[in-house]
Amino acid sequence: MAEYPFPDPVVETSGAVEIASDLVVVPNQDVDLVPNIGVIGGTHSVLVVDTGLGPRNAAQVLAFAAEYAKGRRLYLTTTHFHPEHAFGAQVFAGEATYLVNRAQADDLAQKGAGYLAMFTQLGEPVARELAGTQLPTPDVVFDDGYELDLGGRTVRLRPTGRAHSRGDQVVTVPDAGVLFTGDLAEAGQFAIFPWFPPHDTDVSGLRWIRVMERLAAEPHRVVVPGHGGIGDARLLAEVRDYLSELREQTWRRRDSAMSEETVVEEVRALMVERHPEWRMREWIERGVGCLCAEHEELAAHEARTEQDAEHAADA
Template sequence: MTAGWQEVGDRVFVRRHRELDLNCGLVVGDGACLVVDTRSHLGEGRALAEAVRSVTPHPWSVVNTHAHYDHCFGNAAFRPADVWAHRGCAAELAATADQQRADVVAALLAEGDPAAELVAELVATTPLDLPDRLVDDAITLDVGGRPVALRHLGRGHTGADLVVAVDDVLFAGDLVEEGSPPAMEDAFPLEWAGTLTELLALARGPVVPGHGAVVDAAFVAAQRDELVGLARWLTDPAADPPFDGRTRAIARTRL
């Protein structure tokens, strides 16, 4: 598939980016398509839009899986299309976008690398474009005759994660991460495992994590069990700790 796309289902594609090992998705129907997440800044969003056009000329709509900058700061590149998200995602983004931007820019500038400084400028100048089509619990979109379900299964990586289900493919956002432990900065560690149990009930084929390689239900079950262990450790001092020390320390701050 051109432009870095991997087809993981019938006209369902994943594009895995070197930057942050981030995954974006594309669902193509008859005369319409849906883009899952939009990357970290307007320039990356425009590059993703060009990549979509290498697959289909159809009009697009967008879904943001959650309110972290690397999944939604590229939204403006896809306007005037509808941008779907959980209602809480839009609120979180409105409340935290400026701080997210400041933190990312500071981290990039601290690298002291000209390439990182350029990315910092792109993040700093990217317009904030909030989702405008809001989901509470679940909705099914018609994407060119294809039903695509947007589901909020509970709190986990954030308070307002959406999963995207089409045929037997599930886009999990950062509820699932491959290659590193789940990120805990604004997570709900005591609830995350229960949310993954709900996700497993939908997992009938490929599961696309927010970052890393495409996985399956067995991988999700293993990550769920690790999160069960984390919740046990957080509430029982005698329990064995899972994951690495940094993840545990951050999880502590969420209680």
């Protein structure tokens, strides 16, 4: 098992901060594999957004949420299926109703076991938190979005379509102007591209850009990213612009028939130069790999389209 050179991935609920009336965030304190967790209240119910990594973290989150709820009904949703966001949901069984979009439910069922095995090998602190993890089965699965009435407050759960994962979902609290993005947006770090060919190639840089364009055009007052500090709508524009920049710089070099290895080297150096303060530089290479593959897919599609047009003309 690899050495784990980072702080233990433990959720600290004592650091919870209120960002709107009856709405708190347990911040990740810039600790790797700890997400920002939301607890959103209404008059009769409370919604928890994301669980933390594994059952021990989730037990802390559940205890915090139950105390916060003071007898109100509990709900749980997760922004996507990755382990630090959803692999504690088993703890909420019988205590909260677990709601997710269908693509995320499919990810949990089809890819959860592989991700559990992969993350367990990241190091002893991660394996310890994941010990005893059972992949959850959601109580409610929806297709086109879900409006959850908490009592005097409606929270919207909106699937975005394939981007960071197949089952990405954003959570909006319209009356407070708050958006939870999951890993569609991070603050102070490079975008996480879970590009692991041939095992997982569901991330799409092109679709991700389109999702961020839509989110950045909406009027959000507070943006809670998957990881990093809480921000505002400028964070959405920053992520959109970075992803667009990464695509432009990658495709410009692939158009010139540059090798992927050289593209990675040059684009990584450029991104670090332009964002020297950002963490998690290792994700640049995977982002370039994803966008190189999408460049090839587009070129192949254009070639087939051209051939079809030629055949049609000959006929």
